Amino acid sequence: MGRVIGLRCMSCGRIYSPDEVEYVCPRCGPIKGTLEVLYDYDDLKKNLKVADIERGPLSQWRYLPLLPVSGSRGLPRLRVGWTPLYRSKNLEKDFDFGELWLKDDGLNPSGSLKDRASQVAVAHALEKGRDIMVAASTGNAASSLAVNAAPEGIRTVILVPERAPRAKLAQLLVFGAEVYQVRGTYDDAYDLSIELALRKGWYLRSTAYNPYLGEGKKTVALELAEQLRWKAPDWVVIPVGDGCIFQSVWKGFRDLYRIGFIDSLPRLIGVQAEGCSPLKKAFFEGKETVEVKPVSTIADSIMVANPRDQVKALKAARESGGTFISISDQEILAAIRTLARKEGIFSEPAAASVVAALPRVRELVSDGDRVVLLLTGNGLKDIDSAMKSVDRGPITVSDLDELLGKIGG
Numbered sequence: 269m270g271r272v273i274g275l276r277c278m279s280c281g282r283i284y285s286p287d288e289v290e291y292v293c294p295r296c297g298p299i300k301g302t303l304e305v306l307y308d309y310d311d312l313k314k315n316l317k318v319a320d321i322e323r324g325p326l327s328q329w330r331y332l333p334l335l336p337v338s339g340s341r342g343l344p345r346l347r348v349g350w351t352p353l354y355r356s357k358n359l360e361k362d363f364d365f366g367e368l369w370l371k372d373d374g375l376n377p378s379g380s381l382k383d384r385a386s387q388v389a390v391a392h393a394l395e396k397g398r399d400i401m402v403a404a405s406t407g408n409a410a411s412s413l414a415v416n417a418a419p420e421g422i423r424t425v426i427l428v429p430e431r432a433p434r435a436k437l438a439q440l441l442v443f444g445a446e447v448y449q450v451r452g453t454y455d456d457a458y459d460l461s462i463e464l465a466l467r468k469g470w471y472l473r474s475t476a477y478n479p480y481l482g483e484g485k486k487t488v489a490l491e492l493a494e495q496l497r498w499k500a501p502d503w504v505v506i507p508v509g510d511g512c513i514f515q516s517v518w519k520g521f522r523d524l525y526r527i528g529f530i531d532s533l534p535r536l537i538g539v540q541a542e543g544c545s546p547l548k549k550a551f552f553e554g555k556e557t558v559e560v561k562p563v564s565t566i567a568d569s570i571m572v573a574n575p576r577d578q579v580k581a582l583k584a585a586r587e588s589g590g591t592f593i594s595i596s597d598q599e600i601l602a603a604i605r606t607l608a609r610k611e612g613i614f615s616e617p618a619a620a621s622v623v624a625a626l627p628r629v630r631e632l633v634s635d636g637d638r639v640v641l642l643l644t645g646n647g648l649k650d651i652d653s654a655m656k657s658v659d660r661g662p663i664t665v666s667d668l669d670e671l672l673g674k675i676g677g
């Protein structure tokens with residue numbers, strides 16, 4: 269069980285053995301030639317039982333039979349995954365949803381969903397005897413790699429865009445990563461990471477290039493289904509940059525469906541920023557790849573001009589009967605506040621985008637539908653944006669008289 273039997277190219281359909289190809293389809297190249305990880309689904313269907321999973325640890329390692337690592341050389345020890353799924357108390361009523369749920373992945377060790385992918389990549393590197401890893405990242409993928417690699421003794425070399433928020437840089441440096449800030453955008457850092465890893469022979473953890481990352485991210489879907497007692501929700505709403513989380517959520521639900529653990533599939537809604545919505549545009553124009561144009565948004569984690577998982581993400585949206593929507597930076601800032609004050613969850617801008625999208629999501633769903641919002645990153649990651657989202661700052665006082673003069677009520 270859990271053995272990868274092949275890697276299938278998303279464009280030409282060719283299936284490679286895992287020993288034959290490490291990253292992308294050699295014929296189709298990056299973006300078009302992203303690979304899908306295949307397991308022996310017949311064997312899993314016959315031999316894997318719900319109870320086997322439920323007996324596992326309270327972390328993403330409970331899904332080991334559905335992951336591309338054997339665990340034979342030990343597994344990285346940080347507790348990644350098994351994050352809370354809350355029924356929304358207030359937003360559900362305010363926006364008139366039948367059922368609204370919040371999956372708080374900002375509670376992972378480095379504060380984002382990316383820990384799921386990085387931990388699987390680190391486990392994979394350990395099994396392959398690789399001890400240096402390279403990643404390009406808007407910030408979270410890299411900081412999650414630094415956090416998960418440090419205790420395993422793996423050296424990390426990180427390329428980030430000039431604009432990465434300081435908290436993400438601080439995480440990287442504290443966990444001992446070697447950090448290079450690339451003059452330019454995330455897209456520039458990404459291309460450089462591939463050149464560097466191939467030149468040096470180091471193991472690359474850059475989204476969509478490395479096929480195993482999505483397998484880590486898919487555990488959020490496995491968890492959601494389990495937390496809902498092995499039922500898929502009707503809809504999952506997901507912030508989208510490269511599209512890797514989006515396609516991985518779809519892969520996770522499809523894997524569970526194929527092995528008979530769930531009997532329906534959700535529809536996926538991808539949320540992009542108005543200033544950066546190449547996937548939404550391609551989706552509505554019926555295209556399979558995006559047109560690359562300059563982009564800008566306050567939500568740095570989803571500021572991606574050329575989404576590297578675009579082929580899989582567009583396919584996932586279409587196959588699931590889902591869609592893409594976009595929201596403005598002002599709506600994102602307001603949503604950080606709303607989510608915190610209504611539900612007690614502090615999210616970074618990219619994650620709060622799914623809350624900003626609620627009015628539009630409500631128009632798409634039916635009255636009784638069960639809707640899950642994926643909250644992908646913690647608010648402490650980007651304090652500057654958080655400060656912009658609040659309506660008043662602290663008031664300075666020296667003594668009781670001044671305090672009584674200024675205090676309301």
Ligand SMILES: Cc1ncc(COP(=O)(O)O)c(C=O)c1O
Nearest residue numbers: 408509510511512513569644645
């Ligand atoms: C907090 C957060 N949300 C959403 C995303 C978007 O994920 P993807 O690039 O896989 O679409 C990222 C990616 O960096 C992220 O860090």
Ligand SMILES: [Zn+2]
Nearest residue numbers: 277280293296
């Ligand atoms: Zn191919």
